[in-house]
Amino acid sequence: MPMAASEIERMIRESLPDAEVTIRDLAGDGDHYAARVVSRSFAGMSRIKQHQAVYSALGGRVGGELHALQLETAVPTEMTSE
Amino acid sequence: MSDAQSRIADIVKSNDIVLFMKGTALFPQCGFSSRAIAILDRLGAKYETVDVLQDAEVRQGIKEYSDWPTIPQLYVKGEFVGGSDIMMEMYENGELQQLLGAEA
Numbered sequence A: 001m002p003m004a005a006s007e008i009e010r011m012i013r014e015s016l017p018d019a020e021v022t023i024r025d026l027a028g029d030g031d032h033y034a035a036r037v038v039s040r041s042f043a044g045m046s047r048i049k050q051h052q053a054v055y056s057a058l059g060g061r062v063g064g065e066l067h068a069l070q071l072e073t074a075v076p077t078e079m080t081s082e
Numbered sequence B: 001m002s003d004a005q006s007r008i009a010d011i012v013k014s015n016d017i018v019l020f021m022k023g024t025a026l027f028p029q030c031g032f033s034s035r036a037i038a039i040l041d042r043l044g045a046k047y048e049t050v051d052v053l054q055d056a057e058v059r060q061g062i063k064e065y066s067d068w069p070t071i072p073q074l075y076v077k078g079e080f081v082g083g084s085d086i087m088m089e090m091y092e093n094g095e096l097q098q099l100l101g102a103e104a
Helices: A005-015 A047-057 B003-014 B031-042 B056-065 B084-092 B095-101
Strands: A020-025 A032-038 A068-074 B017-021 B048-051 B073-076 B079-082
Touching (some): A005 A032, A047 B079, A047 B084, B017 B031, B084 B095
Parallel strands (some): A032 A068
Antiparallel strands (some): A020 A032
């Protein structure tokens, strides 16, 4: 069962309320997405932890009903610039 | 530790660079695994692969091993590095070369 992009975004925002979420439907089939998630809560976390936070927001769907999610995470640029 | 978990721990500890993937280095069975192989080959890394499609226990167990829901998964010197997105990001900013180069 494919997942709608809006549903993915909603679930991520539920766990990471400040997150800026950008989702692209890569193949137009509702099953292959790329997501970029920018959140202040990622500050100080390793990349692995940042991705795990998003996976956990999606409640076990990644790797299951959501097969293909290319993920990029970042902290807001105003937090990384000197 | 279950049998699958101890088998995975053995594999991870006895290989400097190991990629758990779908398919083989020659015939990856998934775009993400294919991308991971392309990155490792581009860097000239010497690596081992484990085809999770050949082993249902490892396929499930590896997800628990690192609390990571997807495959491929790269391990270097016993440490989980990430999946193909993290590999790509680290490749693009030079971190992966550094990490793998240090092992060569």
